[in-house]
Amino acid sequence: MTDTAATPPSEQGLTWLRQMVEIRLFEEKVQELYLQGLVEGTTHLAQGQEAVAVGAVTAMRPQDYLTITYRGHGQALARGMEMEPAFAELMGRASGCCHGVGGSMHLTDASRGLIGAFAIVGAGLPVALGAAMSSKLRGGDAVALTFFGDGAVNIGTFHESLNMASVWKAPIVFIIENNLYGEFTPMRDTTPLDDLADRAAAYAMPGIVVDGQDVEAVHEATDAAVARARGGGGPSLIEAKTYRYRGHSRSDPAKYRPAGELDAWKARDPIDLYAARLTQARVLTGDEVEQLKIDVQTQVDEAAARAATAPFPQLEEIRAYVYAD
Numbered sequence: 250m251t252d253t254a255a256t257p258p259s260e261q262g263l264t265w266l267r268q269m270v271e272i273r274l275f276e277e278k279v280q281e282l283y284l285q286g287l288v289e290g291t292t293h294l295a296q297g298q299e300a301v302a303v304g305a306v307t308a309m310r311p312q313d314y315l316t317i318t319y320r321g322h323g324q325a326l327a328r329g330m331e332m333e334p335a336f337a338e339l340m341g342r343a344s345g346c347c348h349g350v351g352g353s354m355h356l357t358d359a360s361r362g363l364i365g366a367f368a369i370v371g372a373g374l375p376v377a378l379g380a381a382m383s384s385k386l387r388g389g390d391a392v393a394l395t396f397f398g399d400g401a402v403n404i405g406t407f408h409e410s411l412n413m414a415s416v417w418k419a420p421i422v423f424i425i426e427n428n429l430y431g432e433f434t435p436m437r438d439t440t441p442l443d444d445l446a447d448r449a450a451a452y453a454m455p456g457i458v459v460d461g462q463d464v465e466a467v468h469e470a471t472d473a474a475v476a477r478a479r480g481g482g483g484p485s486l487i488e489a490k491t492y493r494y495r496g497h498s499r500s501d502p503a504k505y506r507p508a509g510e511l512d513a514w515k516a517r518d519p520i521d522l523y524a525a526r527l528t529q530a531r532v533l534t535g536d537e538v539e540q541l542k543i544d545v546q547t548q549v550d551e552a553a554a555r556a557a558t559a560p561f562p563q564l565e566e567i568r569a570y571v572y573a574d
Contacts, residue, residue: 265307269523274546279292283499290353300523303323305324315393322356330361384420393419398431399429399445423485458488
């Protein structure tokens, strides 16, 4: 987590760049592990969406709450989850963040306020709202952030959660990761809006549209919404327009995308854009950017290798983590 009020801009920028590179290379490694048969089930990767995770999550304070989706590895890492327990969880190892029983879609760490990753579309919104109201009723100042995709805006829990959050002036920020597709279906086939944030007006809360490829823009919008929520101003809805480079999951070759669309979005890659901004500002050189990527790749490879040596959970533990202690 980055304390932007106390961190010099150059150091902050380096931190954000490194976090985005960590997420990108983590996801690439997950794909490699999956093809090697070391990750069971499926995976939903988020290459291309790194700026949304880093920009938003770094606006949080330690006491804040976070819910994410099945495509939430990036948010978990941005919140401070170490790579090794994250890899271990994906590989079903006992040293994973959920003891190897959650898997790719359920990276959770309550000690960091990451109270749930949800495989059901839209399921995280009411949980985050509950956490926000718990804080408010206890007289705390914690804010909840909840991430969800564009497909969730047509789910009942979206409307129910935004409605009650506004009625109760809950300290919560709703963040749409609009990557244009709900699984295989383009947004234009399901929603008659260009900007999903327009739906905020129905619930008397601010609706903000932000460039999801610009980590600074995402952070600025989220930081303002978090400050508003923490100050008693109530909820906000942020729509980050972004793009996933991979298909919906490992079983999706993404052949439904128009020709040239992927290349057009890659021309605005969030890591490349921010690295160029930092080099132009002379925060670091091009060679230093490449060295950073090499260093992170080593970090990723070593974390994955260590995780792969951990034991699997024992069968007698199958009921151990169903209920809270």
